[in-house]
Amino acid sequence: MGRAGKAYVGLVSSPGGGLFLDLAELSDDEQLLREQAHRIAVEVLRPAAWALDRMTPAERIAPGSPFFAAMGTLKALGYHRLFLTPEAGGPEQRLSALTQSVVLEELGWGSLGLATAFLVDMLPVMCISSFGSQELKDELMVPWVEDETGSFHGCWAITEPDHGSDFIAVRDTESATYGRSQLVAEPVGDGWVLRGQKSAWVSSGPIATHAAVHAQAGGDGDLTHSLFAVVDLDQPGVRRGPPADMMGVRDDPQGEIFFDEVVVPRQNVLIPPGPLYPVFHDQLLCLTSSVISNVAVGVGRAAFEEALHHSRTRIQGGGPLARHKNIQLTLYGMFERVETARAYSRTTLAHTQANLPGASAEALGASPRHARAAQVFAKRTAYEVAHDALQVVGAQGLSRDSLIEKLFRDARSLLIEDGTLEVLALDAARDLIDNYEHSTYDMEEMMATW
Ligand SMILES: Cc1cc2nc3c(=O)[nH]c(=O)nc-3n(C[C@H](O)[C@H](O)[C@H](O)COP(=O)(O)OP(=O)(O)OC[C@H]3O[C@@H](n4cnc5c(N)ncnc54)[C@H](O)[C@@H]3O)c2cc1C
Known part of the structure; x- marks a missing residue:
């Protein structure tokens, strides 16, 4: 302990x-x-x-x-x-x-x-x-x-000190041309050289042996100028910042990674700059959204089960908390949201996996609006359920000796981890507005054939 x-x-x-x-x-x-x-x-x-x-x-x-x-x-x-x-x-x-x-x-x-x-x-x-x-x-x-x-x-080094949401809001035309990246790649010999850094929030950054790195290989932030590589972090020129002291998700160390003339062999560059990179970036985010939403369901369920257990065993007002109508309704609301988030997250994960490019001959490409919606819904659910669970548990839930206190901090961090709720939703909205196909009909014509 x-x-x-x-x-x-x-x-x-x-x-x-x-x-x-x-x-x-x-x-x-x-x-x-x-x-x-x-x-x-x-x-x-x-x-x-x-x-x-x-x-x-x-x-x-x-x-x-x-x-x-x-x-x-x-x-x-x-x-x-x-x-x-x-x-x-x-x-x-x-x-x-x-x-x-x-x-x-x-x-x-x-x-x-x-x-x-x-x-x-x-x-x-x-x-x-x-x-x-x-x-x-x-x-x-x-x-x-x-x-x-x-x-x-491994770790995933994508965000930078001045580019957090920029890497998530890829469909937003302003964010998709976000300017000069803080990690640049230049061709050298039979590979690339990296210069710059990633943000202090890279999960497992302080201890990872290898990083999946996104870097800019051209003059501006247009995603076609980026590359994606797997970089050995045990080599000259790699330096780590101190592990961050965060409010939540403290069980995974986060920290900066600095790259000072770090040479990356050509074969480690999995996606070179060019038209494939934006597609890769987009589909990778669909996969991460679909995966993290299922993890978020686990966080919400953990909070729900803590509250349920507590309300069955804590005696107040002459009986267990669960006897009180407000507690019953709160528990029901938590159950309903966790179940709904699970159903949607599972469906979305299945759809994403079946449709990632190359998954099959018929694969359509994973759907950004659905993947983002699953992530937003499951993360919001985890946070709301943890919030309600804390209310059910009362003062004990605020104590550092209560698991609810930790779950609440973790669930709050989820609203930012892997993209803030707002930016994920805006990205989904852009996909929706640009690509959602809906039927149209002429009312007069329809009435004429009635
Ligand atoms: C627990 C945790 C783990 C993480 N793990 C990793 C990791 O493994 N690898 C990695 O690279 N990064 C990681 N991150 C970083 C994470 O992806 C970013 O924190 C996140 O994308 C938000 O970026 P930011 O914190 O820089 O906030 P900012 O981008 O500065 O956003 C601040 C606020 O402005 C809003 N905002 C920003 N831009 C827009 C816009 N275009 N339109 C509308 N609103 C906007 C946001 O919604 C937010 O409310 C992690 C973060 C956390 C908390």
């Missing part, structure tokens, strides 16, 4: 019994995976997250930190392979989107920070598996996928 010394006051239970309508579709193996994922969330992620939350930023990244133990457990159990295709080293039969969603929700239920660390770790490998040369796959992807100790860890 680290410096805290105290166990948290909260619910440590079996998987949310009776909460899920669609799990009958899971095979026996998938049901086992779901139970295992929940057990890991209970026995590994929550205790590690609880300890990390109370540590100083430096303690969180020191050798022996619970962060490394938790990541090591996920690797030892092969969770980093779960989401890959069989060709990339994933399960013999690719996990269904439903099963992926179930696992993501359990990870989010256990810890938003550690779930985030897990997701950004997977990003470079997933991109190499889709866009990397065979040489890069053999050199980097294979050992990464085979690693069972946590010797590899």
Whole structure:
């Protein structure tokens, strides 16, 4: 339990019994995976997250930190392979989107920070598996996928000190030409050289071995001038800023990465500058939105279950809190929102995966407005449910010894992580206005044929 010394006051239970309508579709193996994922969330992620939350930023990244133990457990159990295709080293039969969603929700239920660390770790490998040369796959992807100790860890270096929302609001014409990036790439010999930095908010930035990096290879912010590369962070010219001391998601260290004349071999540039880059950027954001929404459902469910447990056991006004009508209505509202967010997030993840370019001959491309809507809805739900849960728990929920207090801070951070709600919604609105096809009819003509 680290410096805290105290166990948290909260619910440590079996998987949310009776909460899920669609799990009958899971095979026996998938049901086992779901139970295992929940057990890991209970026995590994929550205790590690609880300890990390109370540590100083430096303690969180020191050798022996619970962060490394938790990541090591996920690797030892092969969770980093779960989401890959069989060709990339994933399960013999690719996990269904439903099963992926179930696992993501359990990870989010256990810890938003550690779930985030897990997701950004997977990003470079997933991109190499889709866009990397065979040489890069053999050199980097294979050992990464085979690693069972946590010797590899990825991060996603996209935002910069002066470019946060710019990278999310890609359909906004002003933001899509955001000016000079703070990380530039120049061709040199048989590769590229990187100069500049990424923002202090890069999840796992302080400890990652490799980064999936977006950099600008031209004079302005037009996305066709950008490139995407996987960069080894253990090389001359790479420097890290101190880990940030954040309000929420403290269980995943965040920090700047500086690049001073860092050479990136050509084969590590997965998407070079050109017309493919904007499409890649857009579709990658569809994938991250669809994934994070399922994690957010886990955060909301965790808060709901804490409130439910508390209201059944806390006696006030002559009986359990759950006897009071206002508490009943609040609990119902939380349940309704979590269930709705789950249903939409699952559907959207399935649609995104089936339609990413290359997923099949019929793939249409993932839908930005749907992916963004899933993310906005699930994150807002997680925050509103955590807010209501705190009200149900009362003063105890404000105490640092209450899991609700941590969930509330994490859920609040979700409204900013991976794009603010407003910017995600504006980006979806732009897609909606430009591309939504609706039927039109002439009222007079219609009445004439009535
Ligand atoms: C927990 C956490 C984890 C993160 N992990 C990563 C990571 O792994 N990698 C990484 O690179 N980054 C990461 N980030 C950074 C994250 O993506 C940004 O914080 C986010 O995109 C918002 O950018 P910003 O914080 O710079 O806010 P800003 O862009 O400065 O926005 C500030 C405010 O202005 C509004 N705003 C900004 N631009 C517009 C616009 N065009 N139209 C309308 N409103 C606008 C926003 O909605 C917001 O309210 C993380 C952040 C958090 C909190």
